Amino acid sequence: QVQLVESGGGLVQPGGSLRLSCAASGRIFSRYDIGWFRQVPRKEREFVALSTKNNVNSDSDYADSVKGRFTISRDNTNNTVYLQMNSLKPEDTAVYYCARRIFSGTGTQPNEYDYWGQGTQVTVSA
Numbered sequence: 001q002v003q004l005v006e007s008g009g010g011l012v013q014p015g016g017s018l019r020l021s022c023a024a025s026g027r028i029f030s031r032y033d034i035g036w037f038r039q040v041p042r043k044e045r046e047f048v049a050l051s052t053k054n055n056v057n058s059d060s061d062y063a064d065s066v067k068g069r070f071t072i073s074r075d076n077t078n079n080t081v082y083l084q085m086n087s088l089k090p091e092d093t094a095v096y097y098c099a100r101r102i103f104s105g106t107g108t109q110p111n112e113y114d115y116w117g118q119g120t121q122v123t124v125s126a
């Protein structure tokens with residue numbers, strides 16, 4: 001059984017920063033890509049960023065809406081993936097989820113992922 005637990009969400013003013021964490025159980029964490037998605041009510045879950053299992057990332061691993069502001073990283077020793085979010089905007093407000101990717105594809109589609117965390121709320125507001 002795989003468990004993913006997100007943390008680090010909260011209320012922040014526009015222009016502020018937050019760092020989200022995704023802690024995963026399991027000894028083979030390092031074999032999987034881990035993705036971050038976000039969702040607002042009545043909208044589809046949206047891809048945010050992808051942490052590749054080899055811990056090498058490029059611009060293509062980020063949604064256009066967060067490029068240059070968000071940075072993904074991982075610590076395979078501690079089975080944790082981080083999402084550093086800077087220059088936050090009100091439109092970044094959402095519940096953020098991490099998930100384990102098991103199917104091939106672009107990495108941006110929710111159906112490529114099997115296990116999901118419970119989500120952490122991020123609210124960007126003055």
